[in-house]
Amino acid sequence: MSFEAIAYEKRDQIGYITLSRPEAANAINIQMAVELEEVCHQINQEDTRVVLISGAGGKAFCSGEDLSQFFSTVLGESPSLAALKEFTLHYNVAKMVAGIECPVVAAINGDAFGAGLALALSCDLRIASAQALFGVPDLARGYLLASGITQWLPRIVGRGKAMELILSAEPIDAREAHQIGLVHRVAPDQEVISEAEKIAKEIASKAPIALRYAKEAVNKGLDLTLEQGLRLEGDLYMILQTTQDRIEGVKAFREKKQPFFKG
Numbered sequence: 001m002s003f004e005a006i007a008y009e010k011r012d013q014i015g016y017i018t019l020s021r022p023e024a025a026n027a028i029n030i031q032m033a034v035e036l037e038e039v040c041h042q043i044n045q046e047d048t049r050v051v052l053i054s055g056a057g058g059k060a061f062c063s064g065e066d067l068s069q070f071f072s073t074v075l076g077e078s079p080s081l082a083a084l085k086e087f088t089l090h091y092n093v094a095k096m097v098a099g100i101e102c103p104v105v106a107a108i109n110g111d112a113f114g115a116g117l118a119l120a121l122s123c124d125l126r127i128a129s130a131q132a133l134f135g136v137p138d139l140a141r142g143y144l145l146a147s148g149i150t151q152w153l154p155r156i157v158g159r160g161k162a163m164e165l166i167l168s169a170e171p172i173d174a175r176e177a178h179q180i181g182l183v184h185r186v187a188p189d190q191e192v193i194s195e196a197e198k199i200a201k202e203i204a205s206k207a208p209i210a211l212r213y214a215k216e217a218v219n220k221g222l223d224l225t226l227e228q229g230l231r232l233e234g235d236l237y238m239i240l241q242t243t244q245d246r247i248e249g250v251k252a253f254r255e256k257k258q259p260f261f262k263g
Contacts, residue, residue, distance in 0.1 A: 005032035007056070008039045013049040013204045014197075021066075022057025028115055029066040033091040040096045049204040049211060051100055052196055053123060054107040058189075061108045061132065062116025065145055094118040094148040098219075101212050103203050107196035108132050108183065113171070115147035121156055121182075122148070124215060127196040128174045128183040135171030155222070157182050209243050 007018040017039060019026040043051060055061040097104060097119060106123035111133045120126055120134075128134075136153070138144045154162035157180045165172070177183045187195040203211065213236040221229035 003035045003039070005029065006035045006039065008042075010046065010048060012201075013047065013208075014200050015043050015046070015048040015051040017051060017053045018056050019053070019062050020056045022055075022059070024066060025060035025063035025111070026055040026057065026116070027063045027066040028091075028093055028119075030091060033093050033096075036093050037096050040100050044099075044101050047208065049102055049206075049208045050200045051102060051104045052107060052200045053097070053104060053119075054109050054193055054196070058109055060110040060116075061106070061112045062119055063111060064114030064116045064137070065147070067141075092146070092148055094122040094152060098122040101215070102208065103211055103215055105196050105200045105203070107193050109189070109192040111171075113137055114149065115145060118147040118149040118152050121152035125199060126183040127185045127187060127192055127199065128177060129189045129192045130174050130186050131189045132174045132177075133171040134165075134174075134177050134182060135169065136166045137169050137171075139167065140169035207243075210240055213240060 003020075005019075005021055007016075007020045009016050017036075019028075019032065021027060021029070021032065093115065103125070104123040106120045106126045108120055108126055108128040109132070110129060112120045113133075113135050114137060117134055117136060136149055138149075144150075150162075150166065153165065157165075161180050172180075172182075174183065174186045178186045185195065217229075217233045217236055220232060224232065
């Protein structure tokens, strides 16, 4: 399967997605959204254990929506509420990436704004360049696109800091992003991809079914009561006991060797 607005390749058990519109600061246009939807579906059908997402060009991870296309294609001269609703439902790339069942690592090798920041936040781990900036410029431009940013941001950095970032529309640097928990690690600009890849390889060495279930337990548990979340965790634990990977893990532990997980 070939793409134009993104690139995708799988090496070993890691899927590499690259946002590939460097001439537009990797802004999200409709083509990129369609291709991301296709590749996310493809990944869930494969034996991919972890996904790494980065931006092409090295200056921007993703600058947000391609506003020129959004205003001309979606709004046009006479905005249609039906067109707006259709765009919101079908082109939310953060929701697409969040639907990937295996862990996803974002190598934020440049600025992440608006929907681009929402895309980064939908990933499970975020490694940022020391030069990267983060922000939600929507309100400064007189709009608020339905990118998911109002939901992802407070769940990760808390309501207070999320409100500050959204209402002020002011960017923050990687150092502050790390301090507030928006990113997990900060690396020198030239080392972001290699650092993210090192983490991805470490994750990929784990049992793939257990990886997916751990992600499911955490993500779904956030929307459940504690009692319901504990029940979900218990159910997933019991299912894992029936897998060959669980048997392999116990055997390898007893024999003091590296396990060979198949998934």
